[in-house]
Amino acid sequence: MVRINYLLLLLLLVAAKASSQTNIVVKSPNQKISFNLSVQKNKLSYFISGNNIKVIEPSAISMALDLATITEGVTLGKAEVYELNEQYPWYGAHSTARNHYKGAKIPVSKGSLNYFLDVRVFNDGAAFRLIVPGKEQQKRIADEATVFTLPKGTAAWYHDLYMHYEGVYEKRLLDTVKAGQWAAPSVTFQLPGSKLYVAITEADLKNYGGMALQSNGRRGMVLRLPQNQPTSYPYKLRYSPEDTLKRSKPAAITGTIHTPWRVIMIAENLNSLVNNDMVHNLCPPPDKQLFPEGIKTAWIKPGPAVWKYLDDGGESSVANMKEFSRMAAELGFKHNILEGFWRRWSDNELQDLVNYSKEKGVGIWLWEHSKDLWDAGKRQAFFKKCHDMGIAGLKLDFFDHEGKDVVDLYQDILKETAALQLMLDFHGANKPTGTERTWPNELTREAVKGMEASKLADRAGHNVTLPFTRFIAGHAEYTPVHFGERRKNTTWAHQIATAAIFSAPLLTYAASPQNLLNNPAVEMIKSIPSIWDETIVLPGSAIGEAAVYARRKGDTWFLAVINGSKPKKLNIPLSFLVRDAYQTLEVKDTQGNTGALTLENKTYGKADSIELELGEGGGYIARFGL
Structure with missing residues (x-):
């Protein structure tokens, strides 16, 4: 045995x-x-x-x-x-x-x-x-x-x-x-x-x-x-x-x-x-009950946005926000982001703005502090009210933590707003982890030191590092493009080029819509997409030194270049183009004046190259159209 x-x-x-x-x-x-x-x-x-x-x-x-x-x-x-x-x-x-x-x-x-x-x-x-x-x-x-x-x-x-x-x-x-x-x-x-x-x-x-x-x-x-x-x-x-x-x-x-x-x-x-x-x-696909066409679901509307916060822009009144929506439509932008001043208005005043903006093809977004969203009943009532009023999306702020209960709050918000067809912008947020695939109603989140950082002295060096660090994880609400003191050691051309590099489905501009419309490069600004069909990072790019991007939307190509804190010479072959001739709009630095730019209209093709000599924080952007 x-x-x-x-x-x-x-x-x-x-x-x-x-x-x-x-x-x-x-x-x-x-x-x-x-x-x-x-x-x-x-x-x-x-x-x-x-x-x-x-x-x-x-x-x-x-x-x-x-x-x-x-x-x-x-x-x-x-x-x-x-x-x-x-x-x-x-x-x-x-x-x-x-x-x-x-x-x-x-x-x-x-x-x-x-x-x-x-x-x-x-x-x-x-x-x-x-x-x-x-x-x-x-x-x-x-x-x-x-x-x-x-x-x-x-x-x-x-x-x-x-x-x-x-x-x-x-x-x-x-x-x-x-x-x-x-x-x-x-x-x-x-x-x-x-x-x-x-x-x-x-x-x-x-x-x-x-x-x-x-x-x-x-x-x-x-x-x-x-x-x-x-x-x-x-x-x-x-x-x-x-x-x-x-x-x-x-x-x-x-x-x-x-x-x-x-x-x-x-x-x-x-x-x-x-x-x-x-x-x-690595994230699950979206629920077809909530998003029958995935990210292409009709109420998910990526696009540029105007925003009254960093660039003055006048009074925080209904009348002025109507003017913001009118200018957004003139720019071809789809969204108008309102900070917390909307709470001083009556429901009738807010509804009036929503209705006016909708006629212009512009959606209204409302800011809200995340601390007011922990009570499920109050949160859901707020979301329902926004839905009933025709609010397009919500900018939710000040999460500032990655504890499990905060992460759970994100998930509750994503589910509840998806059911009510509300888009989202998470501000004061943690890093993206791909869940925007599961919840395509999230169009962007901050988790980046962006234009709100007024004391960032070397903005040029910071800007040429982000595309290869933070943006690798997913979309980021940097709120690019400012023509005032906040741009620090960068040029106007650099600022405009960041709109084509710091992309997000909701692309919120820091500059007021009036300053965008007044800028000599407004035609370029109007044409920059918030979503892309193809991206090629070109030679000459280096982390902390320069970002050289070729990006395509449909048949139109863009070449966007931003330089860091040290002068740099670049020779950029245009071999990414597919045709021999494109009508090209160029936005260049103006030598000796970082607060100005030069516009040129030329013809370029796939056999050509572009020579650039960029100073500290210099930039360049070109649009190649048929």
């Missing part, structure tokens, strides 16, 4: 070993990128390779539930592989997103606990998340400390958490970054000895706290959840100490836990980085 039991146990051990995996590799469809998972030193470990280079060196995947680590002392099961290759309409760097990956759902066991690591590898990056099953009413507190270790000599562009997501990016050699320093995703890296870029962020954030990154002093960026993050200055400024204490406590998650996707974008050049679709690809 003893011998039989021994043989049975031996067979069970052999079977268990046969069913477990020691190393699992998931490769991209083109086989150039691989995600490698194993158990090293008793811990769940991974590394990521791209083009035969380890872009993420061996690092620990770390998660705890109720203070107990679940990623140590584990075994791996047989992966369930899957694949997807699809395309869908998009409002971003291009009008069609490509979602092509190979995936693996990998069983992980720690004692009696069984969960999954879900991995997807694209041709331009890799992503993973943890899925921990739980009973319907089971509440657990999650924490994570996964590490992203970069190679020696890697450069990083990031800002800290002091101003939440409204900081100034700085370049650092990762080897020199001390332990404890904070970084707000998306963080962009450039690997040594190559042109390979990496960007790290998260996707599909819901029912969970948002992640930040913290240096471990050994070239590793460690994932930190809100209970471990410092509270930002904007949150402390606007909320009570009791609110701050509440948000600093770990949040309980009910039922099965899905972490957000941990996203590692990999690009051979800046063009590939800007055109990366991973963040929104």
Whole structure:
């Protein structure tokens, strides 16, 4: 009997070993990128390779539930592989997103606990998340400390958490970054000895706290959840100490836990980085009941907007806002954003403005403080009233935190406004995580140090960093274009060019509509789209130095160039054009006068090139039409 039991146990051990995996590799469809998972030193470990280079060196995947680590002392099961290759309409760097990956759902066991690591590898990056099953009413507190270790000599562009997501990016050699320093995703890296870029962020954030990154002093960026993050200055400024204490406590998650996707974008050049679709690809498509035509649903109306806030613009009266709507229509803009002064009006006055603006083809948006949206009954009544009055959209402000309950509030707002056909602009917000694919009624969110930052001395250097850092994660409400003192060390041409580079489906201009109409380049301003069919980041672009963009809408191409703080000469071949001759409108700097510009009408074709000599904060924009 003893011998039989021994043989049975031996067979069970052999079977268990046969069913477990020691190393699992998931490769991209083109086989150039691989995600490698194993158990090293008793811990769940991974590394990521791209083009035969380890872009993420061996690092620990770390998660705890109720203070107990679940990623140590584990075994791996047989992966369930899957694949997807699809395309869908998009409002971003291009009008069609490509979602092509190979995936693996990998069983992980720690004692009696069984969960999954879900991995997807694209041709331009890799992503993973943890899925921990739980009973319907089971509440657990999650924490994570996964590490992203970069190679020696890697450069990083990031800002800290002091101003939440409204900081100034700085370049650092990762080897020199001390332990404890904070970084707000998306963080962009450039690997040594190559042109390979990496960007790290998260996707599909819901029912969970948002992640930040913290240096471990050994070239590793460690994932930190809100209970471990410092509270930002904007949150402390606007909320009570009791609110701050509440948000600093770990949040309980009910039922099965899905972490957000941990996203590692990999690009051979800046063009590939800007055109990366991973963040929104990792989010579910929109509900056809709410959005029958997806982002093309009739009431979703992208377009430029006028805004009375940063550029005077006169009285905060109904009559003046009617004039703003009239000028918006003259500019071909679709929206008029009202700050909180609308609350001083009667319902009849607001309805009068809405009706007048609608006749002009302009939608009215109303600003509201997010603190007034926590009461579900009051929030829903406000949304219903806006719907009944014909309000087009809402600008909701001052979230300033990524705690789980704040993230839950975003989700409630998105669902409730979608049901009432209201568009959204989140201000004072956290980073985008691709959920605008699921909820296309979100047309933009701030999470950027934009034109509202009046004391930003080196606006030129900041502007040429953002396209390759913050904008990699998704749309941003920078509120571009200002012809006054706020533009700092940038020219008028630079300012106009930013409207074509800092794109968002809702493109809100900082300059008053009257100043836009008075500008000599008003014809160019009127023609700049808020959404694009194609984007090409051209040679000459470099993070923190210059951004050179060719963008297409229909048959019309735009060339937009913004320069940083150092003078730069550029030779730009026009080989992105498809025809031999285009009627071209050029907006150039005026030498010796940053507050003026030069207009020229020329003919260019695909065999031509353009020579530019740009000073500090210089700019250029051209429109190539048939």
